[in-house]
Amino acid sequence: MNLQEFLDFNTICPMCASTSLVTIFHSPKKQFLIETAAEISVTMDMKAISSYGNDRNYEIEFVFNKQNNSYVIEFHHPKGNNFDGHRIDDYISINMIDRFKKFDFNHKGYRFTRKCEDCLKYEYHSGDFKLDYKTLNIGELFITSESYFLYNEYKNIEYHLLNTYHPIYTPFSVLQYGVRTIKTNYHLLDHLQLPLIKFTTKEKMLEKFEKLVLFS
Numbered sequence: 001m002n003l004q005e006f007l008d009f010n011t012i013c014p015m016c017a018s019t020s021l022v023t024i025f026h027s028p029k030k031q032f033l034i035e036t037a038a039e040i041s042v043t044m045d046m047k048a049i050s051s052y053g054n055d056r057n058y059e060i061e062f063v064f065n066k067q068n069n070s071y072v073i074e075f076h077h078p079k080g081n082n083f084d085g086h087r088i089d090d091y092i093s094i095n096m097i098d099r100f101k102k103f104d105f106n107h108k109g110y111r112f113t114r115k116c117e118d119c120l121k122y123e124y125h126s127g128d129f130k131l132d133y134k135t136l137n138i139g140e141l142f143i144t145s146e147s148y149f150l151y152n153e154y155k156n157i158e159y160h161l162l163n164t165y166h167p168i169y170t171p172f173s174v175l176q177y178g179v180r181t182i183k184t185n186y187h188l189l190d191h192l193q194l195p196l197i198k199f200t201t202k203e204k205m206l207e208k209f210e211k212l213v214l215f216s
């Protein structure tokens with residue numbers, strides 16, 4: 001599928017019905033993403049990527065075409081100096097290109113994620129891809145997984161279902177939170193491998209998971 005189809009795969013959060021799923025490239029940290037009708041542009045600070053050499057504040061911008069999955073990489077001047085974030089059109093040093101290649105190598109691969117930022121209980125992912133410098137195209141995208149978090153407030157238990165499609169496997173975890181439901185303070189109560197579960201409604205899923213845990 002092309003990037004537009006990936007974005008359209010789900011536009012409404014199945015957990016809270018929010019229509020504001022956000023798009024994330026690679027990692028939500030240290031990026032600035034703009035979506036237009038035709039493109040997605042992601043800007044990252046070189047300073048965040050690497051701390052060696054000069055040019056450390058230059059920015060990298062990835063511009064993805066939503067229809068044909070092609071992309072371009074652009075370099076920008078650091079913000080705050082005379083050129084204040086302007087694109088570098090005339091001269092890109094070998095040093096900057098080397099730095100970029102190292103940064104790209106460190107990332108190992110990329111993927112797109114769509115996540116509900118209203119409830120934080122649903123997200124879906126593309127498969128991993130590498131940046132092919134020859135074709136300048138990220139290739140066909142596919143949905144590799146969907147992740148659902150369902151919370152039972154009476155038991156202070158959260159169910160996490162990860163439907164994974166390539167290859168198919170479905171890990172299911174049951175987490176019990178400690179005091180004040182601090183996210184990092186939890187016990188893994190159970191972990192199962194399930195057949196793919198088609199998501200229906202939050203209520204029906206909760207019911208299903210309650211039974212699963214009962215008999216596991």
Ligand SMILES: [Zn+2]
Pocket residue numbers: 013014015016017018116117118119120121122
């Ligand atoms: Zn939501």
